Amino acid sequence: MRLYSMPSSGNSYKVRLLLALLGRAIETTDVEYLTEALEGAKASGRLPFGKAPVLELDDGRLLPESNAILCWLGEGTGFVPADPFARAEMLSWMFWEQNQHEGLIAVRAALLTYPHRRAQATPDRLAALLDSGHALLQVMEDRLTGREWLVGDGATLADVCLYAYTHTADERGGFEMARFPAVNAWLARVAALPGYVGLDG
Template sequence: MITVYGYSSSGNCHKLKLLLTQLEREFKWVEVDSTAGQTRTPEYLARNPNGKVPMIELEDGRVLTESNAIMCWLAEGTPYWAGDAWQRAQVLSWLFFEQYSHEPYIAVARFIRGWTPLDSPRRASLPQLRERGHQALAVMEQHLKSQPWFSGEAYGIADIALFAYTGVAGDGGFDLEAYPAIRQWLERVKQTPRFIEMPGPSVEAVSRLAVPD
């Protein structure tokens, strides 16, 4: 049994829920609201000193963190991360792209708009985040003009990683109208077997906003 500690509205956490569901792997989900400080408790930090979600724990007590590393481990030996060393390295390159060039802008813009009050000073960074996010989307659009997937010839973990926050980019103020290849890819992902949607901010998270958004 795999125990997943995650925040359901987080794309990094939803990646694991989606992959495990599509792999038809049994797992236990433990909801950890990182926006309410639940990743900073002594009990959680004892398992993950970095104080972030997601995290998985095996029955023997072993712990693994970082969403894309967890996906690689889960997908090992499955069609979701297939091919020779070169093909698998291509998948890894998209996973690194997602964490370095995509998630820091598209996901952060979503968080600021959905989890911070209108008078938050963090909102001043939204124009720059959108500029950098659109740069990442342009790279994805260029790839998808000639390739249907990011994981090689078929859907896999690179697609799951990039879908998580691209699928809710509108929450961060990103208009995908100028990216027809991305929009078609998003629809292809949604048509994969056992696909599940990611929920938006919880009622509790919204209620913590000093000023409603």
């Protein structure tokens, strides 16, 4: 298999993180923003939705979208609960991550990180993203208060999924993570999982 991965992207990182936690090594092609590699991958049809990550299977089939890739890789592993309700609950957090969390936490970080996005980083927009992002982080704080993982008694795909952008929310997005002690304790638990690699790992 081959992973088309954008090194700076949390969406790509969550796939690399799960692969590391599973002890699986695959070929990786880096397709960072504004590079010839990204344009080449698009031109070759390797990015069906025009963005990374995409997992190319051994038989040539292409699977886009980070959380779909997580589900495919996680099938039959301990990162997917056996109980149907717990599994659905895991998926609900993963849907929430893409529908709510990423659009605030990741977008604010992108506006502050990528030079080609800085024209969109108006004070009003950054302030609105900060306030709304803090509200979403409070949802996670409430969920994780008194429990170790988002779903069940162990790490699931939901934890891998939401870790990706949350663990850099302070340094890249400017969010006040000191306000969320339960989230910070959870971040430390994810980072302590066997096989863990960081964003730059």
